[in-house]
Amino acid sequence: MIWITQLLNGVLLGGYYALLACGLSFMFGVMRIINLAHGDLAILCACVVFFIADQTGISPFVALIVALPLMAAIGFWLQRLMLERSLRGGMLVPLLTTFGLAIVIENGLFEYFGADSRSLAPYIGDFAFDSWAIPGNIYIGSLALLIFAVAVVLLGGLKLFLTHTSLGRAIRATAEDPDTAGLVGINARYVYAVAAAIAVASAGLAGVFLAMRETFSPYSGPTQLIFAFEAVVIGGIGSLSGTLVGGIVLGIAQTFGAQINPQGFLIAGHVVFLVVLAGRLAAGALQARGGLHRLFARRS
């Protein structure tokens, strides 16, 4: 019974990781940028929503109507003014740029908000810790379930958007080959900026849920980044449905690990991450040598 509970908790936790990882995966898939400021952008949005909720008393869910377009605008202009320029300098420069951006965001937020730990939970009342009891002494947290549902809708929606709209197709084409996409009349600059806007807005959404689930301070961003990154790698870099699977695999590995031993929570997640990574690398190396059958052929 306890394993079923843990499986359920792991899946719900995985939804949270997938939500966190969505923007990271999307940005890498389209622009080949690993955004090290992803976690800090999430915290930035949490701070914006906290500010609105604290000043006006309106619900954080309503405040998202203001905060998400704001984050999208930040993402759009971030791409136009910073990332686009740094991309011209090769792969490493955007990495350093986002690293610097992370530090600027952290300390900027600290200047304004101070070091206090904050949470959006007090603004959503009992919803932060409500749960349904189902037979067999299993509890499902309503916030955890909402986060999972949002992750599925967001990742699924993005996938549909990419396959069924002309902008989505333009994004995919630009991701494949920006020069050729340009030849057929796609404005790559605009497409990149839109993709950055989507990625940053989704980071912001994840940040708001993070703030409802836990506490945050201006320096909480980087600790979140590692789980997001692991979910992306496990699920396959740049693949949206893979990100959901990756998050769930990571979540289940962690809750099962913790069930065996409380120490096992983080370790189990890291081990799964490393095993998947090693498997990928080995498969890649095998492919480069002409695949499995070739290897056997050579031996015989």
Added chain:
Amino acid sequence: MQSSKRTGNQQPNRGTKVSRREVVGRAAAGAGALALVGKVPAAFAQASDVIKIGFVSPRTGPLGGFGEGDPYVLSLARNALANGLGSGGKKYKVQILDKDSQSDPARASQLAKSLINDDKIDLMLTTSTPEVVNPVADACDAAGMPCVSTILPWESWYFGRGGKPGQTPFPFKWSFHFSFGVAQFAQAYISEWSKAPFTTNKKVGVMFPNDADGNALREHEIPLFEKAGFTVFDPGGYEDGTTDYSAQIAKYKAAGVQIFTGVPIPPDFAVFWRQAAQLGFAKTVKIQSIAKTGLFPSQMEALGSLAYNIASLCYWHPTFPYKSPLTGKTSKELADGYEKSTGRQWNQQLGGTQSLLDVGAALLKSTDPKNKEGLVDKLNAFKVTTAVGVVDFGHGPVPHVSTTPLIGAQWIKAKQGSKHRLDLVIVDNADDPNVPIGAKLQPYS
């Protein structure tokens, strides 16, 4: 922790031997001084008239909450010392050079070295967490600089820097520390739980992470609880930064614990306790007495209604009956002044920082402030009453250490019309009966 290998053998050679380099260096300095012979007396007079105090604390970064009140407390100290400090019939000017460690141990160490070597301070003061205090104290021991520190369980200060039980000679010649320790934690908890005005099943669930604080308490505190008649349930250490606690919560529930304690880092506790509420565990807990989390009001406010009636321990409170010997202000005046000047709710570290400055100023008044060996000799048996209570280095658990009390307290919902959402009231005073009890312990649920 990062400097556990450092022991007493790194202390500088203070004997009569003078190395070749020193001779050359001094000769060069002498030659330089001769060239500027006209200016020498003035420069010398100035240096010997000014006392410089180094002060290192975390103002920014994840530990920034500790340093939040420092600018205010330092301004009070500077006002009190504006007319100088009299010692041995002589009047000195006092400069406090306060530095921000940015919550980074490497930075703290670097700042300490620069204060010692470049600013030529006469005394080092440092406070709050091993990430600040230990590297600063290590730098002082290495350079022969008297150092007084506080707000870090003394075991982390002593054992965390490589001290061994009963080690002689004492490994840290130049550093001194006053703070609570594991014994104060245990005594405060046991008293609070035993005297609770309602009954519990005496089953204690503990949440000790696999970090320095968690492991120290697992080893030393659990036996004390068991000796006092409590049954302790420990599911085992977990790593800081864990994001799901359903496995542990299921085990606590199965064990039927009604009393809860631990030293989780604040973000972990928020996740844990919300999940405990989700999974139906929180409502079965009668006493929730957490440490480390709950030092600052903002951490509790972030929990929303789940924070009401969480018990905590405090090292300073506005109702403490002590006056700061440096500023002459009572604890209440300190808290009120801070709230008025900043518009923020008081926090315990105001008293912590105040007590450190109290000890530093009292020490410099008591003996020749320019004689470092003399300061250390004096500190060995130094006793003074500060904002947090009596500090007495002569009667600590190990030399150079004085323990200060921890008081049982509880976060309650603030009364209607209060400026704050939560108030901290004192519910138990086993460690220091001079502190008045403000209210009875309320059951968590």
